[in-house]
Amino acid sequence: MSIHRSQLLQAFDSLLQPERFKDYGPNGLQVEGKAVIRRVVSGVTASRALIEAAIAAQADAIFVHHGLFWRGQDGRITGWMKQRLQLLLAHDINLFAYHLPLDAHAELGNNAQLGRVLGFAADARFGEQDLGFAAPAAFDNVETVADHVAQALGRTVTLVSPGDVGGGAAARRPVRRVAWCTGGAQGYFESAIAAGADVFITGEISEPQAHLARETGVGFIAAGHHATERYGAPAVAAHVADQCGLSHQFIEIDNPA
Numbered sequence: 001m002s003i004h005r006s007q008l009l010q011a012f013d014s015l016l017q018p019e020r021f022k023d024y025g026p027n028g029l030q031v032e033g034k035a036v037i038r039r040v041v042s043g044v045t046a047s048r049a050l051i052e053a054a055i056a057a058q059a060d061a062i063f064v065h066h067g068l069f070w071r072g073q074d075g076r077i078t079g080w081m082k083q084r085l086q087l088l089l090a091h092d093i094n095l096f097a098y099h100l101p102l103d104a105h106a107e108l109g110n111n112a113q114l115g116r117v118l119g120f121a122a123d124a125r126f127g128e129q130d131l132g133f134a135a136p137a138a139f140d141n142v143e144t145v146a147d148h149v150a151q152a153l154g155r156t157v158t159l160v161s162p163g164d165v166g167g168g169a170a171a172r173r174p175v176r177r178v179a180w181c182t183g184g185a186q187g188y189f190e191s192a193i194a195a196g197a198d199v200f201i202t203g204e205i206s207e208p209q210a211h212l213a214r215e216t217g218v219g220f221i222a223a224g225h226h227a228t229e230r231y232g233a234p235a236v237a238a239h240v241a242d243q244c245g246l247s248h249q250f251i252e253i254d255n256p257a
């Protein structure tokens, strides 16, 4: 089966509804390639390694969470940007990228899929543009949550336990609500606290969150930007490929961040 580029764009758009979001870059078709599409490759980031792997897989389209274009870039097509674009254009490959709409989708998005992997059934949303997810949980303390996340994602995580500095009782407190937001969502920590979370899980940590965790008694877990965002793109691409009768393959490009 094959499909026209514009029909594939429409299928992604109607599923992810990018018009509902204020984002940091353009969502949808970022680089136009061939008109007829049979094979879709999905990945987390439109890196050179992913583009080269998609070329080897004879992809007609790539679907990613992190595309090529972001607000604040100076717009020059030089260096790494030239290399990535040159590969796409030379092989006539379409690049589709969806950022916040892919985080947010209630069943197939990054947050929903991370919840599935971690076994959490979200019953609430919080934070700016409702990107944060929250769910009931039953853990003895934040350490057991961190162990669970590390095991489910297959990597070490950074835990700031409220007990790290003189808050032993807080650290041993049971965890009844978990909140999470994938990627670089450390800025959502305060809204997670306000939403009643006992622990917040995201990809990255910055300096202020360690203090906030200790001072508020709410645990903070940084489990990796890539590691928390590798489930949405394949879920959406597989769903749309299935709907349109296309072949689909997710290509993992390991990233320690």
Ligand SMILES: [Zn+2]
Pocket: 065, 066, 182, 183, 184, 225, 229
């Ligand atoms: Zn991200």
